[in-house]
Amino acid sequence: MKKSFLITVLLLVFNLTFSQKKEENLTEQKIDNYIQEVIAINEIPGVALAVIKDGKVVYEKYYGKASLEENKAVDKNTAFKIFSTTKLSTNVGVFQLIEQGKLSLEDPISKYLNNLPKEWQGVKIKNLLSHSSGLPNIVMFEDIAITLSFDEKLKLLSNKPMEFVTGNEYNYNQTNYLFLAKIIEKITSLSFDEYILNNQFPGVKSGVYFSSNFGEAVLNSASRYNYNAETKKYIKSISDFGFDAHSANGLNISLPEFIKWNQNLDNDIYLKKETKYSMWQPFAFANKTDRFAYGWEIVPVNKILSYGFTGGNETAFRKFPDHKLTIIFLSNGHKYSSLYVQSQVINHVASIVDQTLTDDYYLAGEKVNQAFLKLDIKKAEQNYLDIKKNHPDWDFEYRLNVIGYTLMDHGRIKDGIKVLELNTIENPKSENAFDSLADGYFKSNQLENSKKSYNKVLELSPDHKNAKEMLEKIKNGSNKI
Template structure:
């Protein structure tokens, strides 16, 4: 059973872009600093943590190597693969198309993807954004069809789907089921509606208006028919494993253009947060729609609720919304604390780092300074 009305009551302040409280100035991040310092010394954390409120940095911690073999340290300008935090970017792109009248939230995805199975006619853009579509997560067969680029992989996959793959796992709009492939469908639908390749749309509708100068969507790299991991100047290399036993991660972020292909730096997210507050990407009504009626995940994700491409948490009475991403060599977490005019960005190049303690610790520090 969906419980959006309950969450909507809790998130009345979060759903409104206006600031409900004065920016926090005296928050105590001593406990966070102590733990990060210890984890950096033990080589169990590598990356960047930044907290801002009221337009200024409150806390910053940088450590570890962006490239272990060549001894290149992580720095503020280092870019990271952010994986599922990309879903927040994809949602902004789709919602901008909705705001411009080029897409409709409650239109069937088949209105935009003509070769989508007829079984998906009841699935709307809104349901893809909040993971209630009922469509199976077809990421693995999608990867199998990836030979050149995202559009051709989708055109190869859809007509090849079996009856079992086409069948919905639940009635549209009735059950939460986290679905990476749903965001590949959103990328494909947005490209059709916007009349441009999806990366170009994201650049025009999000990156440029926000001033995200170093952000990009990973471009496909294919050599002799094989998918090849992307490496670029200024991009941290991802690692998995334990200290002293690290292996460089092998990943193809470009396969998941809608669900996980963005590269970005800390300052790209600083710019994004400022742009959202200034209304340079979405107007107030559409921004509020992202968190207006989030879907409760029925305990499957630790009490989180899912809005339109955004994850909503309430920790000790402090509301935050954003998105996490990663596991294959990188972990990211972008959180906005609307009642405190604050944001958190965590970018790491280790695949086994957990960030819940950071976002909850920041929530506690902000609350303690109110």
Template structure:
């Protein structure tokens, strides 16, 4: 029943599988990437997409797929322009570092050095803390992701200053748009021109990004790829409605340091090449750009378990091998750069909810062999240990193997969500018996979890064992009488067994 975050969690484990790689022996990396993209588009009902790969400073792949506009059946071309949403923040971070290189600010300046008339609690917050979402500021958007104050710049700014601070600066990571509005004000003042002009000149024009601009659904944009969605914000939660609809996005000009850039995969590849080559920033500034923040207690702060760190404008995948800078936008587009491998991958789509960020490692594996899913790359450490032992001793001994690992190392912990997500991935890869073994272990370790039994029921159902599926759905429902998924599955299975 890990369906409550289907796209996100299953996608998170897209590189974390037992199965052998989908890459046929000898198939060229670009062909592998193209095949994976087209499969993902079909499975997730993504209307249109562009993909670019940058390898050793060169564009190694550039492809366009599907429809830019469903209504007019207009195909995506390399000139189609896609919304980047929060990927825009990486341009803002580079702009701030360019001003630092110009000697106009320091990342550790308190924002009160550059902005007047701030609330007292805000004045000591640093520019760095705005960039890495550790400022503790109240958010200038509400739970429905609408700008407060009716969307008007002056009203929103006045209202957000009356709201209480959320945490002491540096104490915790909390994704925040207010900080990026402030960064826009700082760029305006220090650059002596609107931040949009500064970014357009110092980045878009400098990198040769001929299709890139700022805008939203209210702007007339040549070659616009449009915007579609299957998800809806209901009382602050994103719910998949399962129905494709046109999406309207609005980013007022004052908000366009946080979101509002429009671009193509080819332009983003040019920007990535310019960034890495030193055309936009010095090498020392690149080190600052991608350095993950440490909170006041020394811990990493980041968006989730996958993108487990945050740098300046960029979420970061922090890990010993193949770390990545991971810009994401609107759950529709992603820009990943693997600095140790000099590899960049850009995927832009016109579907909110496509979440390509969670397949980027899988695409990277086409070029980096030891990231291939057949190696178990990317699994949480405890799952890697379990996987290695199960491959050697057999999945039917999962409980004994887990007990031995725990006995050997009392700190060894198998998290329910990790087991659950791996089990679903095994089902996705047509390995039903292995999935049953893993999800059975999750239920044994977490016997009071309705979700664990629901998932195990689905694994048995997927394997063709309807009776054991029914038993586990009943157990799930007894633990959580509100579980409508289990209730419906029970009704369907009882009807099937009666027929």
């Protein structure tokens, strides 16, 4: 009797384990198939992807090339440039100082930075983190060279106008993170790099370093590639954003080290749980429409909130705290960088791992993108119309606009214009849709059609500045923007 019972229990355990393993293998295969399709459609040189669920790494794989010139494969030692995803480590560094009582969200930046204009006196630490400062964006001014000292940059920047009233709205701004770095340095008496490495990557000998110089040759580092639509080839980037950009885009990290960073964040090693969750609270913008946390993007997926950031249209990190899920996507180039492939990957992989995170609108949007990239234009358009027929309430205006420009930028002028025409049919009251179509016509030298579309823009928005200027150019016989 006892022996029979033991055998029954063992069989149940075996069957349960077998079923669980089978399900895990099926999930892994689904992710494999999906990522390979994404890489093929977007012609991505190299990719590293990790999925962490319930504290366990359930997926970690490497694809493609870290270096096309050297034919070097991506592997666990490959350090990727993560661009603006770097800001997450800066955010954690700021909140570590807050937790230690050395800094407050309510501190004015004038407490730490000298020689600030009067208009900047109301800017606080919370405004830098939430991109609600309204400060002039330093990367927008050609006269502020990266080779200048911080004091020289500050002097020039101080003469630029504020973008909006502090706290009113969200506007992504690199000045915010330059100032956060200088405030960290003032408080700690360490360089920004030293502070972050000492407090978030102690003892790490390889796989993590700071550099915003993409042309710098570093062992086991993935090259960053820009796609040239004319030659249809990737070109290695040699852009250099300077040392002062490290807090905004300078972190280079391997996937295993990023996984460890996430585990330390999950296990409350960097920050106490309550401090960590305070980073993810939405900032109270005065316009009551924008949504962003303290340095973290808030993304609802099937009405479930997730938090993270993306960088360079090539990397992404996202957490679903209530589902104990984190997804990390790293790459070193996209053919269609304007289509936000990194965000689509996060949302799609989340739906594979956890069905409650299946967001039909996001997945349909990705399907629309892929159809226009890989199918005949008529089939792609029909695919879109079929989706809209089933979901007439779904808004794809912005997506169609980006797809139209993307196709034109890659030599598919006629197809791109067809997509922009479709957008005006779908959104007949959108001045932006008609403005983009007019721009497409103008670029293809269809000046009469361009003129008609710009006039339509003015019907919808009589004070539209660009439409007036472009109509004047057409009138004067110019065919150059």
